Amino acid sequence: MKRILGIGVVALSFAFVSGPAFAADAAGLYKSKCAPCHGAEGASTAMAPAHKGNQFVKASSADQIAAVIKDGREGAAKKYKQYPIGMPAQKTMSDADISALVGYLKELAAK
Numbered sequence: 001m002k003r004i005l006g007i008g009v010v011a012l013s014f015a016f017v018s019g020p021a022f023a024a025d026a027a028g029l030y031k032s033k034c035a036p037c038h039g040a041e042g043a044s045t046a047m048a049p050a051h052k053g054n055q056f057v058k059a060s061s062a063d064q065i066a067a068v069i070k071d072g073r074e075g076a077a078k079k080y081k082q083y084p085i086g087m088p089a090q091k092t093m094s095d096a097d098i099s100a101l102v103g104y105l106k107e108l109a110a111k
Contacts, residue, residue, distance in 0.1 A: 024100030030108075033090065033101070042108035048087070049080045057109035065102045069093065 030042075034051070038044065042051030051057055056079065057065060072089035073079060090098070 024094075024097045026100040026104035029093075029097055029101050030104050033093070034105075037085070042105075042111075046083075047085055048083050051105050051108040052111050054105075054109045057105050062099070062102045062106075065105060066098050069098050069101060 031040075034042075037048035038051055039048075042054075044050035044052075068087060069090050070093070072087045074086035074088075078086050093101075
């Protein structure tokens with residue numbers, strides 16, 4: 001019984017201590033998911049608008065930005081019609097990753 005309890009305590013301690021190690025890396029997410037279209041450091045490309053200084057990101061709530069990330073913007077829903085592609089939905093991203101990414105986008109928009 002002590003052995004089982006000891007294993008449980010060790011496992012729980014590992015989960016608690018290693019939690020931050022599993023936290024979303026917002027800059028890494030941006031680099032892999034967003035930068036190919038929106039540009040390094042959010043500077044824009046011919047494919048998608050800049051996040052740096054972006055008024056929509058500045059003015060929108062975290063929930064509104066998260067919805068755009070999750071659901072995308074295609075066709076008539078596209079906000080920036082001058083760009084050739086829509087925003088693809090990111091259905092496989094976790095809520096924690098999206099939340100971290102929203103915070104990172106807010107930081108870029110403030111620059």
